[in-house]
Amino acid sequence: MTHLDREQLAALGERLDRRERELDPLYQQGRDRPSPNPLREPQDLADTAEGVNEERDRAALQQHYRGELDDIARARERMASGEYGVCDDCGLEIPYERLLANPTATRCAPCQARHERTFAV
Ligand SMILES: [Zn+2]
Numbered sequence: 001m002t003h004l005d006r007e008q009l010a011a012l013g014e015r016l017d018r019r020e021r022e023l024d025p026l027y028q029q030g031r032d033r034p035s036p037n038p039l040r041e042p043q044d045l046a047d048t049a050e051g052v053n054e055e056r057d058r059a060a061l062q063q064h065y066r067g068e069l070d071d072i073a074r075a076r077e078r079m080a081s082g083e084y085g086v087c088d089d090c091g092l093e094i095p096y097e098r099l100l101a102n103p104t105a106t107r108c109a110p111c112q113a114r115h116e117r118t119f120a121v
Pocket of ligand 1: 087088089090091092107108109110111112
């Protein structure tokens with residue numbers, strides 16, 4: 001069971017909704033934009049590099065939006081199942097203040113820091 005009361009959960013749910021409303025149009029926009037024609041003859045080398053970079057940036061951004069939207073969906077599932085607000089790694093409660101700042105957090109601050117150190121790119 002979660003340590004958060006109904007009011008806190010409602011406030012956090014509201015934050016998730018708001019974030020989703022911000023992200024969703026951005027994600028849809030990027031997805032609807034037609035890809036540059038891969039058969040197009042490159043004008044020169046610089047043009048090609050530019051196009052590749054742009055495409056890569058756009059893909060990375062899309063991936064980022066997608067990831068955040070997935071995080072939001074997962075956070076809602078955790079709320080529904082009563083697992084929300086519990087650290088994935090140590091099983092301790094994630095403080096409400098931390099969740100307010102980052103409603104999709106799945107780790108407490110020390111575990112998140114350790115995770116980032118371990119998986120830093
Ligand atoms: Zn932890």
